[in-house]
Amino acid sequence: MEDILKNAASQADAAEVYILRERETPVQFERGEIQRISQKNTLGVALRLIREGRMGFSTSTTLEDRGLVERALATADFGESQDLKFPSKDFTAVESHDSHLASLTAEELIDDAHNILDRLAALAPSTPIDLGLSQKEVEIEVGNTSGFQGKYSRTGLGVSVGTRSAQGFREVYRSFSSGRYFTFPEKWLEELGRRHQQAQNRIGVPTGKMPVIFSPGTFGALVMRLIAAIDGTSLNAGTSPLEGRLGEQLFDSRLNIREDPHLSWGLHTCPFDDEGVATRPRDLIKEGRLEGYLYDLKSAGEAGVESTGNGFKRGLFASGASQKPHPTPSNLIISGGAIPLADLIAEIDEGLLIEGVMGAHTGNIQAGEYSLNINPGFYIREGRIVGRATDAMVSGNIYETLTEIGALSAEQGILAMFGPMGYGPYVMLPGASVTGGG
Numbered sequence: 001m002e003d004i005l006k007n008a009a010s011q012a013d014a015a016e017v018y019i020l021r022e023r024e025t026p027v028q029f030e031r032g033e034i035q036r037i038s039q040k041n042t043l044g045v046a047l048r049l050i051r052e053g054r055m056g057f058s059t060s061t062t063l064e065d066r067g068l069v070e071r072a073l074a075t076a077d078f079g080e081s082q083d084l085k086f087p088s089k090d091f092t093a094v095e096s097h098d099s100h101l102a103s104l105t106a107e108e109l110i111d112d113a114h115n116i117l118d119r120l121a122a123l124a125p126s127t128p129i130d131l132g133l134s135q136k137e138v139e140i141e142v143g144n145t146s147g148f149q150g151k152y153s154r155t156g157l158g159v160s161v162g163t164r165s166a167q168g169f170r171e172v173y174r175s176f177s178s179g180r181y182f183t184f185p186e187k188w189l190e191e192l193g194r195r196h197q198q199a200q201n202r203i204g205v206p207t208g209k210m211p212v213i214f215s216p217g218t219f220g221a222l223v224m225r226l227i228a229a230i231d232g233t234s235l236n237a238g239t240s241p242l243e244g245r246l247g248e249q250l251f252d253s254r255l256n257i258r259e260d261p262h263l264s265w266g267l268h269t270c271p272f273d274d275e276g277v278a279t280r281p282r283d284l285i286k287e288g289r290l291e292g293y294l295y296d297l298k299s300a301g302e303a304g305v306e307s308t309g310n311g312f313k314r315g316l317f318a319s320g321a322s323q324k325p326h327p328t329p330s331n332l333i334i335s336g337g338a339i340p341l342a343d344l345i346a347e348i349d350e351g352l353l354i355e356g357v358m359g360a361h362t363g364n365i366q367a368g369e370y371s372l373n374i375n376p377g378f379y380i381r382e383g384r385i386v387g388r389a390t391d392a393m394v395s396g397n398i399y400e401t402l403t404e405i406g407a408l409s410a411e412q413g414i415l416a417m418f419g420p421m422g423y424g425p426y427v428m429l430p431g432a433s434v435t436g437g438g
Contacts, residue, residue, distance in 0.1 A: 001143050004047060007069045009145045012049040012056070012076070016086050016144040018274060018313070019063070020044040020321045022136065027109050029131040031164065032117055037106055044321025046313075047072045055079040059322045084297050086144035087307070091271040091278040095264040096154040098180035102137045109133055116161060116184050123193035128164035130173075133157075142276040150272050158420075159184050163196045171199050172355065172376055175217070176413070177420045179265035195355070195378070201387030203379045204438020211351035211380075211406060212394055212432035213344055216334075216413035216424045218372075221360035223257070223332065223424075224316075224417045225368045225398050230284065230292070232299030232310075232327045239366050241399065242290060249289050252405040254337070257285040259292075261309070261330035267420045268314075268330040275311035275325050282308075284329075294327035316361065316418045332415055332422030337408035341426050344407055346383040352434060353378040353385065354394065360417055368398040392436040406430035 001017050008015035021043055028036040045060045049072050056076030060068050113133050120129055134157070141151040161184065162173030172195040174188050214222070234240040242250075261270050261279035272278050275297050283291040295303065296311030311325035345353065357372040377389040409426035 001063070001141065001149075004045075004063070004068060005143055005145060008047060008049050008072070011069065011073060012051040013053075014084075014086055014145050015047065015049040016142065016276070018044075018046040018048075018321060019139075019141040020046075020313075021139040023138075024134060024136045025106055025109060026132070026134040027106070027113055029113060029117065029129070031128040031130065032121070034110065034113075037110065039106070042320075046321040049073065049076060050082065050084060051076045053081050053083065055082045055084065057324070082298065082301070084301050086146045086148065086297070087276045087278075088144075088146040088148050089278050091150055092262065092280075094152070094262045094269050094271045096152060096179055096266070096269040097137075098155045098265065101135065101155045101157055101181040104135055104181070109135055112183075116159070116189070119184075119186065120161060120163075120189050120192065123189055124163060124196050127193075127196055128168070130162045130164065130170075132160040140270070140274065142272065142274065144276060148276040150276060152271050154269060155179055156267065157181060161189070161192060163192065165199075172196050175416075177267055179267065179269055195376075195385075198378060198385045199376060199388040202390045203387035205352065205377075205379055205389045205392040205434060205436030206438050207435050208433075209431045210434055211348045211428060211430050212434065213341075213348075213351070213353045213426050213428045215353070215355045215426055217416040218354045218357050219334075219424055219427050220415045220417035220421050221357050221370060221372055222398050222402070223334075223415060223421065224360065225365050225370060226257075226285075227294070227329060228365045229368065230290075230294050232293055232295035232303060234366055235293060236299055236302045241367060242293075246290055246293070250399065251285060251288040251402040253288040254405050254408060255285055255288050255402060256283070256335040258283050258333045258335070259329050259331065260333050263331045263333070266331040267414075267422065268312075270330060273307075273309045273311045273325070273330075274313045275307070277307045277309040277311060279309040279330060284332075294329060296325045296327045298325070299327055329421070332424070334415060334422070334424030334427075335408070336410055336412055336425030338410055339407050341409045341411050344409055344426065344428050345380055345385065347407075348380045348428075349382060351380045352389055352392070352394070352432075353380060357394075369396075370398065371395040389436070390438075392434060394432050394434050396433050401429055401432065404430060
């Protein structure tokens with residue numbers, strides 16, 4: 001890194017080097033039989049430099065690439081005009097690396113997978129089971145000509161378990177991820193077995209407004225629209241409906257969304273972002289009020305504010321050293337309630353439990369609109385699940401839907417949308433718009 005920075009500094013006004021090292025071991029089982037195990041080792045290097053007020057950018061897969069600086073200088077001739085200042089401040093260390101998880105062998109991962117498969121097979125005999133397990137270790141290093149130099153490591157373990165119908169189609173699933181080693185809880189497997197049995201009864205859902213419970217994963221589809229609106233790039237472009245609305249009461253007072261990049265063993269725990277800006281915990285939504293926006297260095301400079309430490313090379317469909325930083329949250333934490341999920345279901349006379357959606361990336365996301373095909377979802381009648389909902393969808397706008405929240409569950413799960421975003425509860429919305437064929 002030092003040689004690259006020295007070379008770049010001699011020919012440019014400022015420079016930054018980003019290094020990403022990743023090691024991942026994915027294990028895949030289908031119908032209870034192992035299908036794939038591999039190990040991926042990747043190295044990514046990205047150089048940004050500023051010469052005469054213009055940004056240059058180049059990437060490589062080796063630190064020995066002698067043309068890295070020259071390519072960045074060449075792109076600077078045609079790059080964007082930017083008044084971007086690389087950071088120099090210190091950062092706070094975080095707990096993000098589990099040495100035990102990092103040291104697990106492929107054989108130990110396979111043993112863990114067999115353990116989960118055997119436990120679920122005992123709960124749901126003769127049921128085809130799929131399982132995905134992935135162990136990851138990431139090291140990120142950032143240095144710049146302003147004097148900043150930092151490095152941290154992060155581990156991750158992701159487990160996804162699902163069942164298939166007799167016809168071979170995907171039925172129900174559960175997943176969880178953490179920055180440290182964990183054993184897949186028995187209660188989740190028991191619930192998965194119950195949901196599989198409940199799914200064998202297919203039910204057409206009527207059209208109308210009704211109570212709908214979003215699982216933590218599916219609620220991520222709604223949160224994604226909020227994140228798009230507090231993105232500094234959207235704010236600067238004038239396309240966000242939340243521009244200039246800090247401090248306003250926009251949602252139900254029970255909605256609290258906090259960003260905590262220092263959460264021990266979190267999914268995206270980090271002491272600084274991918275631009276070397278120190279991260280800090282803060283409220284984004286507090287008791288329904290909008291409290292914060294997301295800025296990277298570029299969008300912050302354009303807005304005349306400081307970066308919030310949200311410049312990450314991670315997007316919906318791609319991530320890695322070759323990506324440019326974009327305003328992105330770290331660990332999102334949605335506060336839960338005190339009511340168990342079973343009690344939420346018991347209070348509903350007619351409604352839905354949604355555990356999976358399709359089409360989350362479609363529609364006018366920045367305006368908050370959503371139209372989600374439910375897959376899988378479960379029909380609730382007289383306080384109990386009576387079958388799997390077929391051919392149903394839920395639609396609306398988060399700026400209307402989230403003004404009234406019926407309840408938040410005591411249970412917490414992975415808040416997700418095209419990958420884990422953080423943690424949150426089951427969320428019951430009392431009057432969601434459902435379209436069905438029943």
